[in-house]
Amino acid sequence: NAGVTQTPKFQVLKTGQSMTLQCAQDMNHNSMYWYRQDPGMGLRLIYYSASEGTTDKGEVPNGYNVSRLNKREFSLRLESAAPSQTSVYFCATSHGVAGRDTQYFGPGTRLTVL
Amino acid sequence: QKEVEQNSGPLSVPEGAIASLNCTYSDRGSQSFFWYRQYSGKSPELIMFIYSNGDKEDGRFTAQLNKASQYVSLLIRDSQPSDSATYLCAATLEYGNKLVFGAGTILRVKS
Numbered sequence: 001n002a003g004v005t006q007t008p009k010f011q012v013l014k015t016g017q018s019m020t021l022q023c024a025q026d027m028n029h030n031s032m033y034w035y036r037q038d039p040g041m042g043l044r045l046i047y048y049s050a051s052e053g054t055t056d057k058g059e060v061p062n063g064y065n066v067s068r069l070n071k072r073e074f075s076l077r078l079e080s081a082a083p084s085q086t087s088v089y090f091c092a093t094s095h096g097v098a099g100r101d102t103q104y105f106g107p108g109t110r111l112t113v114l
Numbered sequence: 115q116k117e118v119e120q121n122s123g124p125l126s127v128p129e130g131a132i133a134s135l136n137c138t139y140s141d142r143g144s145q146s147f148f149w150y151r152q153y154s155g156k157s158p159e160l161i162m163f164i165y166s167n168g169d170k171e172d173g174r175f176t177a178q179l180n181k182a183s184q185y186v187s188l189l190i191r192d193s194q195p196s197d198s199a200t201y202l203c204a205a206t207l208e209y210g211n212k213l214v215f216g217a218g219t220i221l222r223v224k225s
Contacts, residue, residue, distance in 0.1 A: 035215075040122065040217055041217055042118075042202060042215040042216050042217040042218055043158070043202065043204075043215040044215070045212055045213070045214070048211070048212065050211060056211075058212060059214070090157055090158070097211050099145060099146040099206035099211070099213070100146065102160045102163070103148075103160070103213065105157035105158050105159070106157060107156075107157055108157055
C-alpha cells in the first residue's frame with residue numbers, strides 16, 4: 001500500500017522544454033490535487049479533480065495542463081517550462097471534497113528550470 | 115491580499131513549554147480549517163481540523179476557532195524538539211472544494 005506516489009522525485013529542465021509529472025494513488029480516493037510550494041508562499045493550488053473525468057483550475061493554473069487519466073492517476077504537464085516554474089510540486093488526494101476530508105500528500109517533485 | 119495569513123516566524127520555545135501558532139483568514143464563507151505539519155524536505159501531514167467555534171483537543175494539540183474574529187490557532191502543549199517543523203494553516207473556499215494555505219510558521223523547540 002504505497003499511498004500517493006509521484007514521479008520523478010527530481011528534474012532539471014531547460015527553458016522551453018516540456019515534461020509531465022505523474023501522480024498515482026492506491027487509496028481509492030475520488031479527489032486529486034496538484035500544488036506548488038515556493039519559499040515564503042506556502043502551498044498554492046494549480047489544478048484539481050473532484051472526481052474521475054473532471055478537472056478545474058486552482059489559484060495558479062497558467063502554464064500547466066492536467067489529465068485525470070483514471071481514478072488512480074492525475075498528471076501535470078508543463079508544455080514550455082519557464083524559470084518561474086522552478087518549485088516543489090506536490091500531488092494530494094482526498095476521499096471526498098477538500099473541505100471535509102483529509103488531504104494526503106505525495107512525497108513531492110523538486111523541479112528546477114534553467 | 116493573501117486569504118490566509120500566518121506569521122512566518124521562526125517561533126522559538128523551550129522544551130516543555132506551550133507553543134502558540136496563529137492564523138487569520140479573510141473569507142467569511144470559510145467553514146473548515148486545517149493544521150498541517152511539514153518537516154524540512156518532506157510533504158505536509160494533517161495534525162488537526164476544526165469546523166466549529168471553540169476548542170478541539172487531540173493529545174498535546176488544541177485547535178481553537180473564532181469565526182467572528184476570523185482567527186484560528188494551534189496550541190502545542192509540552193513542546194518537544196520533534197515538534198520543530200513548519201506549521202501550515204489552511205481554510206476552505208468555494209463550497210469546500212478547495213483549500214487555501216497560509217505561508218506557514220516555522221517552529222523551533224529548543225532542548
